[in-house]
Amino acid sequence: MTVSYWQINKNRQIQEADVLIVGAGLIGCAAAYFAAEMGHSVTIVDARDLAQGASGRNAGFMITGLDSYYHRAVAHYGEAVVKEMWALSRESIGFWRSIVARTGTVPYEQCGSLLLAESAEEAAELALAAKALEQAGFDIVYHEKDPLGRGYHAAIEQPQDGAVQPYELAQAVLSLSGAELISSNPVYAIGQTEPEVVTVYTQKTIYRARYVLLCTNAYSPFLDAFFVGKVIPTRAQALVTDPLPERVLHSCGYSRYGYMYYRCTFDNRFLIGGARDLYTDEEANTSEDRLNEHVQAALDAYIQRYFPDVQAPVAQRWSGIMGFSVDGLPQVGTLPGKPRVGYAVGFTGHGLSLGAGTAQRAIDYLLKGTSPGAVDAKRLS
Ligand SMILES: Cc1cc2nc3c(=O)[nH]c(=O)nc-3n(C[C@H](O)[C@H](O)[C@H](O)COP(=O)(O)OP(=O)(O)OC[C@H]3O[C@@H](n4cnc5c(N)ncnc54)[C@H](O)[C@@H]3O)c2cc1C
Structure with a gap:
């Protein structure tokens, strides 16, 4: 977005920030944690609030790997990249687990x-x-x-895979990071005219930050046109039933090449999501967070077909917007002409699988200049 002459109001409050993170999802909170660990003072701003995007809407699966099968991924990306991505996935899951262990309050189960x-x-x-x-x-x-x-x-x-309550996980990471969260504060423009200062225009204030990291995943193309065609907003649908008298599934189940996913929650409700492959025209290329009755009906039908013993009314239906990377791998980099504006985006429906390790690499790249490896977005230029 651009900023008009009128919006640069001399009376507007200007605040200094050390590391400013845009987006209070799991990735923004993890990035805040890593930056704070390096001794930085961190502020997070979000258009909404903590984990109101995909991070508070997902199925909570911590599955090792990418969204394609191992042998297919090797054929597509090469063995070295795939090995690195599987290691990154283990690292990410390891980080979330360490948070679970430290707080002792986040519901988590190593259910496989x-x-x-x-x-x-x-x-x-x-x-x-x-x-x-x-x-x-x-x-x-x-x-x-x-x-x-x-x-x-x-x-x-x-x-070794597991399931977590993702909203509570985000809350725990934020709390352990010590970062300040300013909610209901959309960022609408970012400029870097001085070598060591980034100007960030938000609804509530104008920040002069030393470093900025965008953790806006699916919403990145709306913040900066640089991401158009690189991150594709894609809708996902899910539902959860009332509690069941008996547990019908003891692990995270997924099938149809990952398009369907299901598990029992910690209070023994049946959770199912997916089926967007049946309605790709309706679910791809959209940031409209709404229910799609066709996909929701397909989820109902799936329960009847494979889990007929799930005999409980649906308690909640919802949708969420995922950020699909154009080549399937997360993207870490800095914006063209803005070397102090970094980004960690494009989780392709796998933010719990890949997000923490990617956030760590994005922070290291922005603050220390170390190579992000296989998630380096330079591969796309
Ligand atoms: C239904 C569903 C099921 C899923 N299941 C799984 C799963 O089981 N396992 C898994 O690994 N992944 C799953 N995912 C994907 C996972 O949720 C995402 O990969 C992950 O949450 C991405 O985290 P994030 O922090 O990058 O993005 P988000 O959580 O979307 O956060 C981005 C934040 O940026 C904020 N923002 C955007 N624009 C601006 C702006 N201009 N100014 C200020 N703030 C802004 C938004 O308000 C939002 O809070 C699922 C997703 C959905 C929708």
């Missing part, structure tokens, strides 16, 4: 995950993925038959 095949064709792909993961030395279990007895064809089990 089951990547399930809905067809024989998908089972054949899973077998290839399992072989590639085993050869790469990962601790997985391949099930040739459906371990749930619900009509699936095969599964890969990753015992």
Whole structure:
């Protein structure tokens, strides 16, 4: 966005900031934690409030890896990049777990995950993925038959994966970071005309910051046109039922190449999300946070097909906006001509899997100049 002559009001309050983070989602809070750990004073500004974006709306799956199967990812990105991304994923999950352990209050369960095949064709792909993961030395279990007895064809089990209450996780990371959060304060323009000062125009004030990090994921293209075509806002739908009398699933389940995902919550409700592959025209390229009745009906139908024992009314339906990276990998960099404005975006529906490690690399890159490795956005230029 631009700033008009009238908006540069001489009477407007101007505040100094050391590290200013835009976006109070999981990634912004993790970045704040890492910057504070390095001795910086951190302010976070958000257009809404803590975890009101995707971070407070996700399924809470901490699944190791990317959104594509291991062997397919190797064919697409090359083995070195994929190994690095799997390590980044472990690092990220390790960080969230350390927060859970330190606070002792964030609901979390190391329940493992089951990547399930809905067809024989998908089972054949899973077998290839399992072989590639085993050869790469990962601790997985391949099930040739459906371990749930619900009509699936095969599964890969990753015992080290887990599930978390994502809103409470964000709250805990924010609290441990010691950062100040200024909510209801959208940023509408950012300029860097001096080498060591970034001017950030927000609704409430104008900041003169030493460093700025954008953690605005799906919303990044609306803040700066640089992200148009690089981060694609994509809607996801989810629902949760009333509590069930018995637990129907003990791990994080996902299937149909990851388009469907489901688990039981800590208070034993059935949570399911996904099905956007059936309505891609409606769900892609949108930041409109609303229910899509077609996708919600597909979630209902999925429960009837695979989990008919889930006999409880739906308690809550919601949607959220994910930031899909144009090449599927997170993006870390600085804005052209603004070397003190960094960004960590493009989590492609995997912010819990990849976010903390990416936030750490973004902070290290911005404040210390170290290479972000495989998530370096220079690969896209
Ligand atoms: C339904 C659903 C299910 C999901 N399930 C999973 C899962 O199980 N596991 C997983 O790993 N990932 C999952 N994801 C993806 C995950 O939630 C995201 O990758 C992650 O939350 C991204 O975090 P973030 O902090 O980058 O973005 P967000 O949480 O979206 O935060 C961005 C913040 O920036 C703020 N902002 C934007 N523009 C401005 C501005 N101009 N000024 C100030 N503030 C601004 C927004 O208000 C928002 O708070 C899911 C997503 C959805 C929607």
